[in-house]
Amino acid sequence: FVADEICAPLGISDLWFGVPPSRHDRVATLVSTFTNKGQSTELLSQAVPAVMDTTPEIRNRPAVWEAGWPSCGVIANASSVARFWAMLANGGELDGVRLLEEDRVWSFFEPRANTDQRDALMGFPFRMSTAGYYIAGPPWREEILLGADPNAHVLCGIGAGGTVAFANLDLRLSVSICHNRMFDAHPSLPEDRHPFAGIAEAIYRLAEDSR
Numbered sequence: 214f215v216a217d218e219i220c221a222p223l224g225i226s227d228l229w230f231g232v233p234p235s236r237h238d239r240v241a242t243l244v245s246t247f248t249n250k251g252q253s254t255e256l257l258s259q260a261v262p263a264v265m266d267t268t269p270e271i272r273n274r275p276a277v278w279e280a281g282w283p284s285c286g287v288i289a290n291a292s293s294v295a296r297f298w299a300m301l302a303n304g305g306e307l308d309g310v311r312l313l314e315e316d317r318v319w320s321f322f323e324p325r326a327n328t329d330q331r332d333a334l335m336g337f338p339f340r341m342s343t344a345g346y347y348i349a350g351p352p353w354r355e356e357i358l359l360g361a362d363p364n365a366h367v368l369c370g371i372g373a374g375g376t377v378a379f380a381n382l383d384l385r386l387s388v389s390i391c392h393n394r395m396f397d398a399h400p401s402l403p404e405d406r407h408p409f410a411g412i413a414e415a416i417y418r419l420a421e422d423s424r
Contacts, residue, residue, distance in 0.1 A: 244395070
């Protein structure tokens with residue numbers, strides 16, 4: 214479905230739920246010792262058992278690349294991911310191809326109920342829409358990258374180790390950062406020491422120059 218209904222119309226060529234053996238040589242090797250164990254709740258430990266952890270010992274296995282796990286199984290390059298978010302950033306249309314009505318895209322900003330309360334799975338409050346997108350806002354450290362304006366219309370998807378993609382509908386801007394070095398940027402780090410600080414500065418300088 215993803216290949217036929219999303220990737221093909223948008224010209225996305227390198228996004229996989231289940232990487233075929235012929236493409237294994239293009240998969241980057243994951244490095245670092247980052248793990249979610251330090252922030253796990255009991256429910257999260259059940260939802261993401263040790264055999265599905267984000268460690269290199271597990272995620273560098275070809276069998277895992279081919280498995281196509283829901284939620285965390287996509288393997289792609291940054292340009293392919295960015296094209297999907299560009300469709301959202303442009304109100305559901307990209308390069309003359311419309312996948313979603315603009316009103317539906319804007320409806321993705323409707324927050325789910327009790328979004329300001331502690332989430333039983335993650336262990337802290339975070340802003341998620343009824344459509345399943347993260348809405349820019351605390352407590353994500355990637356907020357440095359998403360932009361500090363609390364009124365900005367930003368939909369995002371955030372993965373382990375700081376992997377992130379987002380659509381800023383105000384700027385019609387999409388960004389995807391895919392990397393193989395997992396890191397855990399502690400919330401106490403000042404903004405100018407966060408790994409994304411320099412990237413964010415460059416992105417918004419380019420966005421301003423292009424307006």
